[in-house]
Amino acid sequence: MDRYTVAQVHxxxxxxxxxxxxxxxxxxxxxxxxxEAELSNASPFSRSRTDFxxxxxxIYAAKGEWLESLLCADEIIAKEPDNAMGYxxxxxxxxxxxxxxxxxxxxxxxxxxxKFHDCLTPKYNLACFACASGNLRxxxxxxxxxxxxxxxxxxxxxxxxxxxxxxxxxLLWRELSRxxxxxxxxxxxxxxxxxxxTVKHWA
Numbered sequence: 606m607d608r609y610t611v612a613q614v615h616x617x618x619x620x621x622x623x624x625x626x627x628x629x630x631x632x633x634x635x636x637x638x639x640x641e642a643e644l645s646n647a648s649p650f651s652r653s654r655t656d657f658x659x660x661x662x663x664i665y666a667a668k669g670e671w672l673e674s675l676l677c678a679d680e681i682i683a684k685e686p687d688n689a690m691g692y693x694x695x696x697x698x699x700x701x702x703x704x705x706x707x708x709x710x711x712x713x714x715x716x717x718x719x720k721f722h723d724c725l726t727p728k729y730n731l732a733c734f735a736c737a738s739g740n741l742r743x744x745x746x747x748x749x750x751x752x753x754x755x756x757x758x759x760x761x762x763x764x765x766x767x768x769x770x771x772x773x774x775x776l777l778w779r780e781l782s783r784x785x786x787x788x789x790x791x792x793x794x795x796x797x798x799x800x801x802x803t804v805k806h807w808a
Contacts, residue, residue: 621651637664655681662694671701689721707738725751729764733773752788
């Protein structure tokens with residue numbers, strides 16, 4: 606095995622960071638071969654890092670290579686079980702690979718969604734899986750939670766806009782404005798309860 610000095614490892618880390626950023630840029634432009642080339646040229650220290658695995662899984666998914674995407678996702682989960690992205694990627698791949706994939710994908714995220722309370726994507730994806738399965742009541746519940754929890758964050762409005770064009774949510778497109786109104790009311794009610802509790806505490 607090659608031996609590296611501390612200075613060489615530091616230099617490789619800088620180069621690998623640049624390669625990852627380039628690969629992300631290529632991925633955004635749908636130049637998947639170029640993105641894969643950048644990742645493949647990374648040092649052995651970085652190829653198995655979770656941020657590299659995440660992008661590789663996304664590239665495989667974009668190309669419809671779902672088994673390869675799943676293998677990357679499983680490796681992320683094994684390395685970092687507290688990384689929500691591993692489960693998100695795994696659910697997307699399982700949806701495509703298995704008979705009854707929507708139900709299996711839903712279960713993957715439903716089993717961990719409480720673990721990632723501050724992460725909005727699992728909730729949004731649960732809404733998508735439920736709606737695509739025809740379970741509109743459950744889909745509404747998860748969309749309301751997603752929209753409500755996004756309020757006051759950098760993602761406020763992002764998931765609402767995404768939902769209006771998401772084919773998984775087609776059955777709920779006409780209801781999205783109403784769902785957002787409910788989320789806003791629930792947020793306001795929670796804020797009022799917090800204010801009331803604060804007043805009682807200091808009274």
